[in-house]
Amino acid sequence: xxxxxxAFWTFSTLAVLSAIGTIFFRNLVYxxxxxxxxxxxxxxxxxxxxxxxxxxxxxxxYAVAIVVFYVLVISTVPEFKGKAVDPKYMLLSIxxxxxxxxxxxxxxxxxxxxxxxxxxxxxxxxxxxxxxxVGTMLFTKYLFPFEVASLILLVAxxxxxxxxxxxxxxxxxx
Amino acid sequence: xxxIEQLVSAVGVPNFGVxxxxxxxxxxxxxxxxxxLFSKNRILISATTVIGLLLSLLSIFTIKQGDLTLYGLYxxxxxxLLFKLFLLISxxxxxxxxRRYFESKDIYFGEFYYLTLFALLxxxxxxxxxxxxxxxxxxxxxxxTTYILVGMFKTKNKKLKDFDYKSKEGAFKxxxxxxxxxxxxxxxxxxxxxxxxxxxxxxxxxxxxNDANIGLIAGMVLLVLGLALKAAAVPFHHWAPDAYExxxxxxTTFMAxxxxxxxxxxxxxxxxxxxxxxxxxWALVWSILAALSMTVGNFIAxxxxxxxxxxxxxxxxxxxxITAALAAPTGMGFxxxxxxxxxxxxxxxxxxxxxxxxxxxxxxxNTFDDFKGLAKRSPLIAIVMLVFMFSLLGIPPxxxxxxxxxxxLALIGSDIWWLAVVLVVMSIISxxxxxxxxxxxxxxxPVKNISFNIxxxxxxxxxxxxxxxxxxxxxxxxxxxxSTQMSSLLIAGIGR
Numbered sequence: 001x002x003x004x005x006x007a008f009w010t011f012s013t014l015a016v017l018s019a020i021g022t023i024f025f026r027n028l029v030y031x032x033x034x035x036x037x038x039x040x041x042x043x044x045x046x047x048x049x050x051x052x053x054x055x056x057x058x059x060x061x062y063a064v065a066i067v068v069f070y071v072l073v074i075s076t077v078p079e080f081k082g083k084a085v086d087p088k089y090m091l092l093s094i095x096x097x098x099x100x101x102x103x104x105x106x107x108x109x110x111x112x113x114x115x116x117x118x119x120x121x122x123x124x125x126x127x128x129x130x131x132x133x134v135g136t137m138l139f140t141k142y143l144f145p146f147e148v149a150s151l152i153l154l155v156a157x158x159x160x161x162x163x164x165x166x167x168x169x170x171x172x173x174x
Numbered sequence: 175x176x177x178i179e180q181l182v183s184a185v186g187v188p189n190f191g192v193x194x195x196x197x198x199x200x201x202x203x204x205x206x207x208x209x210x211l212f213s214k215n216r217i218l219i220s221a222t223t224v225i226g227l228l229l230s231l232l233s234i235f236t237i238k239q240g241d242l243t244l245y246g247l248y249x250x251x252x253x254x255l256l257f258k259l260f261l262l263i264s265x266x267x268x269x270x271x272x273r274r275y276f277e278s279k280d281i282y283f284g285e286f287y288y289l290t291l292f293a294l295l296x297x298x299x300x301x302x303x304x305x306x307x308x309x310x311x312x313x314x315x316x317x318x319t320t321y322i323l324v325g326m327f328k329t330k331n332k333k334l335k336d337f338d339y340k341s342k343e344g345a346f347k348x349x350x351x352x353x354x355x356x357x358x359x360x361x362x363x364x365x366x367x368x369x370x371x372x373x374x375x376x377x378x379x380x381x382x383x384n385d386a387n388i389g390l391i392a393g394m395v396l397l398v399l400g401l402a403l404k405a406a407a408v409p410f411h412h413w414a415p416d417a418y419e420x421x422x423x424x425x426t427t428f429m430a431x432x433x434x435x436x437x438x439x440x441x442x443x444x445x446x447x448x449x450x451x452x453x454x455x456w457a458l459v460w461s462i463l464a465a466l467s468m469t470v471g472n473f474i475a476x477x478x479x480x481x482x483x484x485x486x487x488x489x490x491x492x493x494x495x496i497t498a499a500l501a502a503p504t505g506m507g508f509x510x511x512x513x514x515x516x517x518x519x520x521x522x523x524x525x526x527x528x529x530x531x532x533x534x535x536x537x538x539x540n541t542f543d544d545f546k547g548l549a550k551r552s553p554l555i556a557i558v559m560l561v562f563m564f565s566l567l568g569i570p571p572x573x574x575x576x577x578x579x580x581x582x583l584a585l586i587g588s589d590i591w592w593l594a595v596v597l598v599v600m601s602i603i604s605x606x607x608x609x610x611x612x613x614x615x616x617x618x619x620p621v622k623n624i625s626f627n628i629x630x631x632x633x634x635x636x637x638x639x640x641x642x643x644x645x646x647x648x649x650x651x652x653x654x655x656x657s658t659q660m661s662s663l664l665i666a667g668i669g670r
Contacts, residue, residue, distance in 0.1 A: 140245060141245045141246075141247070142245075142247070142307065143244070143245075144188075144244040144245075144247050144248060144308065145247065145307045145308060145310075145311045148296075148299060148308075148311040148312065148315055149311055151292065151295070151315055152311065152314050152315050152318055155289070155292050155315065155318055155319050155322070156318055156322075158285070158289070158322070159289075159318070159319075159321070159322030159325075162282070162285055162322065162326060162328075163322065163325050163326070163328075163342075163345075
């Protein structure tokens with residue numbers, strides 16, 4: 001067995017196990033920890049398949065930024081509100097969940113089939129790498145929206161500071 | 175490697191010559207930002223802003239040749255330059271009303287100036303977007319800045335704490351509903367990309383011509399609904415009265431004028447450039463939205479006690495009048511749309527500026543009771559308010575009449591009688607509240623004896639707006655000519 005295959009099976013087994021843990025743990029903190037574990041394992045899967053950019057983004061955005069939000073929410077919500085409810089809706093949720101799974105699987109497979117068109121064919125990607133392909137588009141054609149997005153973040157930050165600033169302190173200063 | 179080299183060699187340097195107005199606005203915003211950090215000199219901050227805006231306004235006239243620049247993501251043509259010109263003019267007038275209002279209310283100061291400039295930049299990007307990407311970031315920049323501006327009634331004056339609360343409430347509602355609108359627009363963009371494989375308006379129109387499938391139509395309808403939310407059309411208007419009432423009055427003016435006309439310009443460009451071949455579908459959606467906006471906006475406005483809130487509902491009704499022109503997707507309809515949008519600037523700035531100036535007086539809350547006997551205490555303000563009310567109502571010789579006439583003729587020209595009838599009936603109903611302002615001002619005795627604090631600049635702004643409204647009402651030919659030209663330019667650009 002090759003090294004990549006070993007890595008693939010390890011990552012996917014752990015991903016499935018932690019996904020099951022995310023659903024069935026009854027303690028909120030355990031749930032979030034297994035969610036982090038799932039996300040890290042999925043990003044590992046991306047790395048083994050050669051999609052290093054998506055893997056890195058998965059680590060940065062999901063495993064770090066979003067889960068930190070979850071942890072913050074859990075630390076502010078009172079404990080009694082975080083208790084798990086009895087799984088009496090299982091009868092309804094399992095078929096619906098299965099339907100959603102089927103739909104997602106169809107869309108993903110169909111999307112993989114369809115997206116092999118355009119200038120960045122698999123051969124080109126193999127030659128230059130994902131990060132370079134995305135970077136080329138981002139810093140040439142889509143440079144302008146990218147810059148404006150940075151302005152939006154700046155404005156949002158200024159606004160958060162202005163609206164969140166305490167009034168009393170201002171008066172004390174003068 | 176060859177693909178990368180090909181791409182990079184093909185892109186070249188963007189044509190910054192046509193971006194000068196935007197660059198000047200951006201630089202001014204940063205200059206004001208740093209001035210505000212180091213000096214609290216209020217006159218310096220206002221002067222810098224106005225000078226920057228004037229320079230940007232002048233630089234528009236240096237652009238001789240339009241261009242599609244920034245790798246096809248930014249278009250500078252007659253249409254976008256016209257709207258940028260009017261956005262800059264209205265922003266200059268509104269910014270000139272800022273200083274004395276904020277001083278009288280003891281509110282924060284410099285922040286308003288640079289945030290206004292950032293919002294203006296977002297709107298300038300909006301009106302010159304040939305691509306869903308540019309459109310989206312421009313819309314976001316202007317909306318997010320406006321949410322913040324609405325919530326900034328932070329005063330040190332203990333008597334005005336209620337206003338502080340209301341302003342936060344309005345901003346919060348605006349943020350939540352506007353955020354929902356942004357989500358709807360994102361979903362629409364995703365559907366459009368899925369159906370056509372591109373973000374470019376022209377290529378979307380080509381895809382719609384070849385195969386107008388269900389995904390494309392659904393994306394278009396969602397886009398219309400999202401934009402209707404941003405323009406405060408019924409049934410997506412619930413944020414508007416609270417946000418308009420809660421915001422500091424100059425910011426209300428900015429929202430009712432600049433943000434609104436930029437949204438209208440964007441709506442027209444998206445509809446005409448991206449979906450010209452499925453115009454029947456969007457004309458139907460817009461006609462329903464317009465009829466609802468006119469009806470609901472006017473009927474609720476009848477019941478208001480505060481004139482500021484009444485004008486907010488009247489602005490919703492005006493969204494209805496203006497978008498009614500889109501029910502007739504013809505050159506005439508687009509010309510009426512552009513004409514009404516342009517003339518709406520002057521009457522709306524005028525009406526809200528009157529409120530801004532009167533509100534500086536202590537104890538003035540812009541209710542109908544406050545307006546009692548205004549003609550006896552300040553004849554000048556009463557007469558200009560009368561002109562603006564008549565113009566919003568659409569009585570000749572004010573320009574509001576020609577705005578409504580244009581929409582009416584466009585609707586009749588396309589045989590959409592039912593909407594034309596709704597427009598006329600609703601205009602008659604709107605007399606119920608516009609004329610009430612006039613009767614309260616002229617037919618009652620003054621209740622309180624207050625002296626107003628209005629200086630020469632403010633008086634000249636009011637007189638200028640009233641004179642423009644009257645002159646355009648007597649001689650609308652120039653504006654109508656510009657509007658017709660712009661609409662034929664837009665139509666000529668189809669399938670470019």
